[in-house]
């Protein structure tokens with residue numbers, strides 16, 4: 001069986017600063033490829049999701065990305081790019 | 091008897107989770123305040139906020155697979171399975187047995203689901219939204235694990251806890267008991283694919299000990315089933331379909347995790363539980 005190589009996903013974190021408040025890409029991805037994590041935990045208190053940098057978007061299951069581009073289309077900040085490897089030039 | 095019962099004191103009549111001993115204080119004493127291995131590991135990493143936090147074997151395996159390197163993927167998964175065989179994680183439990191567990195009268199508290207927060211950005215901030223349950227006397231000291239409970243839990247009476255689980259069952263969430271290699275029973279989770287981490291690790295990546303199947307396998311009684319389809323769409327494990335030839339619901343015995351979600355949705359009682367251990371070809375399919 002030929003190995004399937006998944007697209008490369010890039011997240012521009014200068015643009016995506018408050019992913020837990022926005023979360024549009026998280027909710028639209030058919031295979032739930034992306035994940036959000038807090039970067040800071042203040043004892044017993046949730047960090048402010050509107051404060052830039054308190055949460056961070058991550059690619060958790062890249063093998064399940066089809067390159068359908070729904071996340072790219074929904075992102076209000078143009079923070080995501082999804083490309084096949086040949087386009088990346090590797 | 092599966093390895094969960096082997097290590098946690100269950101027998102043919104009663105699986106490990108119906109043994110009250112497993113919810114007692116003894117299980118929690120193994121973890122001293124503020125000294126949990128997980129807490130020590132995450133505290134530093136979360137502060138740093140770097141990719142280091144996610145440099146776990148499973149993430150390395152997923153990256154390898156995404157790059158088409160199945161050899162590395164299979165090697166890592168194989169090693170993880172070998173290690174985890176001695177410390178199985180969660181087990182699927184059907185609704186009627188969840189009720190028995192709740193009847194044992196230990197402290198029960200509703201809490202946020204972390205998987206859904208992570209994958210779908212769900213915010214569960216109140217009893218109306220919580221989908222997870224913490225179980226056992228350890229819950230009385232939940233503040234010791236701020237990283238797990240994210241600030242809030244809500245204690246429930248047995249009656250409230252039962253209504254809680256029934257509510258989520260109706261919605262289509264299957265149930266699993268979480269335990270950490272016999273150290274303590276972490277909770278009762280109400281989950282579905284693809285947001286739930288253990289289901290995903292089992293189904294997508296073959297981490298078999300991460301989520302053990304229930305003690306049961308479900309069968310469709312074709313005399314009772316009229317093919318109405320109410321059960322369809324309830325299965326998280328690709329075990330259930332409509333068989334056009336017979337015009338009835340169809341369950342793949344080897345795929346079935348025995349979660350019972352199809353059973354609780356069937357208006358004709360056409361789905362029945364069979365003890366996995368009593369079926370020769372399935373007794374070792376966990």
Ligand code: SF4
Nearest residue numbers: 016019022023025075
């Ligand atoms: S949609 Fe764009 S801005 Fe919103 S969380 Fe996703 S990447 Fe960030």
Ligand code: SF4
Nearest residue numbers: 029065066068069071
């Ligand atoms: S391209 Fe499609 S599959 Fe890939 S992360 Fe975006 S929405 Fe998900």
Ligand code: SF4
Nearest residue numbers: 203204205279281286
């Ligand atoms: S195992 Fe299930 S309920 Fe528990 S945190 Fe994960 S999805 Fe939520």
Ligand code: SF4
Nearest residue numbers: 325346347349350352
């Ligand atoms: S067939 Fe029914 S009992 Fe088996 S895994 Fe699917 S929903 Fe659960």
Ligand code: SF4
Nearest residue numbers: 315316318319321356
């Ligand atoms: S809900 Fe019951 S009667 Fe309807 S298709 Fe499913 S098993 Fe058959």
